[in-house]
Amino acid sequence: MIDKRLNKINLWLKQIFYSTAFRIEPASSDASFRRYFRVSIDNETLILMDAPPAQEDTKPFIKIASFLYQQGINVPKINAKDVESGFLLISDFGNKSYLDELNDQSADNLYHCAINSLIDIQLCPSQDIKLPYYDRSLLQREMDLFPQWFLGKHIDMPTPDFLSNTFDKLIDSALEQPQVIVHRDYHSRNLMHTTNNTPGIIDFQDAVIGPISYDLVSLLRDCYIVWPDDKIANWIYYYFTKAQQKGLLIDISIEQFTRWFDLMGLQRHLKILGIFARLNYRDNKPNYMKDLPLTLHYVQKISAKYPEFHELSHFLKQQQIVAIS
Template sequence: MNDEVSLCGEVIEALASWVSQQLQQHQWQCPKKLVLDPLGGDAGFRCYFRLNVQPGLLAVYAPPAVEKNHAFVALARHFIGQGVHAPEVVAVDFERGFLLLEDFGDRPLQDELTSESVDMLYGEVLLSLLRLQQSPLPEPEPGFELPIYDAQLLRQEMQLFDQWFVPQLLDYELDSAERTMLNDFYDQLTQVALQQPQVCVHRDFHSRNLMYREGQAPGVIDFQDAVLGPVTYDLVSLLRDCYVRWPRARVEQWALAYGTMVEDVGLVDDLCQQQWLQWFDWMGLQRHIKVLGIFARLWLRDGKSGYLNDLPLVIRYTLEVADSYPELAGFADWFRRTLIPLCEQQPWYLDYQLAGEGS
């Protein structure tokens, strides 16, 4: 485990003292004895604590050396102003990495999704996404300016696949011909990503980062990595979620419906359904290639093994899309011939063709 995580225990007392001061300053109703109840972590280095106060609040320790706290605070305030239900930032100490946030509860959208509920729930979420994408870009402020999802960043993300997933998790050494093939593949995906209209992108817009709140718009969290990037990125993050799978025909129906919505509000001109679906598919492929590397790194570098169980579904998405486009056949054939036999030797592996069927 990283040192940043182990520091959490050392700062709890300081965090609790700071929280008490902030509650008094903001005249928040709280009990005589303040309790910080630790919650499960996420893929980052943040530590969360639920407070026994009303209305509910979370105390957060987000190590400033590794977490984008200025970006989180700036974006939270910006999104709220645009009608997106981001958590209110009650107080922040940037130097120590302490935050006091509105508590959206403990019901992620993932836990509420069923075949019967998904149309309604995704409908609400897609309206929130549309507000996010329609919002003007946040003004630069000290410590934060919205980055651009440029070719360098897109490639850098995909290269996590050949830095972590292939050589370190699967213990396979790429030869020069394979590296050339992957570079050409990355170029194809990058080109299509940059063709798309560029909007504000949450960058991790999926069922674990959307909180269900009955009778209210979904709560949107974990947006500190937001960028200016392709219009289909957040859409495919939601509809081809790494943690839940829906039939391809249903996914394409939702994707096309959202395409009509973004055309109606002027984010896309003269929508061509075939092009929209290719943008959607190839953007998802870029994301899933990246995620294979990230999930491998979360285990090998950070000791977080839970994400390994999600790899088969990500592999399924990767091969389903690559198989659908003749120009990507070389990558798909290589992955199936070379990497799948190595995946089958891994303790986390299950038949990727069945992954997500029970989700």
């Protein structure tokens, strides 16, 4: 089958590089319609992002990448762009993600570096970039994916009556937090391991202004890797003390912040259960189904921890065997 977009990519690169020879090979794809190619030219490599305009809009990526790059955040530099075609040529952070490099020996250093970079993002002047707000409507729409796709499609269950009240409590917790720039997918697959101890940050095009705990729980309660509670508690405290020193958390106790963190994770993981099911049933991307059990585990654990979410905990325990099959 002829790949017409790949032919178009090659023509575009020839215009950029003129007579210089280059080599292009697949690098990766993700849960969207985007795909990535590694372009080798002379003694360096670059990444070609292919984002079909009918399905993907490159303008948010360009806008946020340019802003964060100017703020000194380690995001890809945009070397060339064709917005109309959906092509971007950006710097290459290599092929080793945090997920590839994380182990018991490396975890403390890698997570400390990721937390330091996260705080740098949160310190960026959000008023200087117009981003959508993680408002009540968006938080609700995200969680609606859980009854629609996970309950309704994956385990064929009607939406329980208590769920609306559960969602309201999670939204209230999110909105009472300090609001900062939120990456929205700050986890081990979107942080690239570099040689300078500062992660290369990718996949930030959906950034919003939202709850301060969101990216931290995305990082530490990652759907692709799990850590013991004591390690997570230590990393939360590392973040908490750094954030306090930088003025991000004023007159907030560690207990209050941990509650925000837990409930934000519950909101995120309910959404992700729906997203993983949708990727499987609608988009024919079944690979994410293997990550359902860990995501469900997080939801069950936190809903059992807080009495106001025990209805959710009991409901999920009843459905567990079906849900993770």
